[in-house]
Amino acid sequence: QVQLVQSGAELKEPGASVKVSCKASGFPFTDYNIYWLRQAPGQGLEWMGRITPTSGDTKYSQKFEGRVTMTRDTSINTVYMELTRLQSDDKAVYYCARSMAAAGTFDYWGQGTLVSVSS
Amino acid sequence: DIQMTQSPSSVSASVGDRVTITCRASQGLSNWLVWYQQMPGRAPKLLIYATSRLGSGVPSRFSGSGSGTDFTLTISSLQPEDFATYYCQQAYNFPLTFGGGTKVEI
Numbered sequence: 001q002v003q004l005v006q007s008g009a010e011l012k013e014p015g016a017s018v019k020v021s022c023k024a025s026g027f028p029f030t031d032y033n034i035y036w037l038r039q040a041p042g043q044g045l046e047w048m049g050r051i052t053p054t055s056g057d058t059k060y061s062q063k064f065e066g067r068v069t070m071t072r073d074t075s076i077n078t079v080y081m082e083l084t085r086l087q088s089d090d091k092a093v094y095y096c097a098r099s100m101a102a103a104g105t106f107d108y109w110g111q112g113t114l115v116s117v118s119s
Numbered sequence: 120d121i122q123m124t125q126s127p128s129s130v131s132a133s134v135g136d137r138v139t140i141t142c143r144a145s146q147g148l149s150n151w152l153v154w155y156q157q158m159p160g161r162a163p164k165l166l167i168y169a170t171s172r173l174g175s176g177v178p179s180r181f182s183g184s185g186s187g188t189d190f191t192l193t194i195s196s197l198q199p200e201d202f203a204t205y206y207c208q209q210a211y212n213f214p215l216t217f218g219g220g221t222k223v224e225i
Binding site (some may be wrong): 044110 | 218
C-alpha cells in the first residue's frame, strides 16, 4: 500500500536548521511529485513547495524562498525538506504529500512531523 | 496569490443532518478545487478533487459542486465519523492556497 513515512519530532533553537525526511513506499517513487506543507498549531494548511523526484527539480513558495531546500535520494525513495533560520513562528507540523496526476491534488500524506522552536 | 474564503468557520449539526460548506476564490479556478477532511491530530484526507470527483474510498454522501469562483461541499446525511475540519484548496496555480477551514461540530 502507498505510504509516506516521515522522520520524528524535532526541537530546535531559534536560528537553527531542521531537516525532515519522507520515505515513500508502495508506488513508483519517480512517477509522482512530492510536496511539503505545514500547519501551525490551531491554524490552517500552508504550501511550502514541491520536488520532482526524477529530475530533482523544485518549486518553492515565495514565502520560503531562500530558506527552504528540498532534495531527494532516489536510491532509498526518500525526499527531504530543510528549513533554515528557524524562528518561533516556524513551529508547526510539517507534512509531505504525494500529488496526483492532477497537479497540486494530494491523495496520500505523511503522518506529519512536529517541529518546535524554543531556546 | 489566490485567496480562498470558506464559510462558515464552524457549524453545529446533528447526525443525519445535511451540511453545506462554501468556498469562494478571489479569482476563477475553472474546476481546480479540492476538498480535504482533517481529524484532530491527523493528516488531511482527500475527499473531492476537480470540484466534484470523489477520492478513492470516499462515501457517496459527500459531494462537491461549483465552478469559477464559488464552490460547495455537501454532506447529505452527517455521520458520527464526519465530525472534523474541512478545508478547500485551489490547485489552479502556484502558490497553492487553502481556505481557513470549517469545523463541523456536534
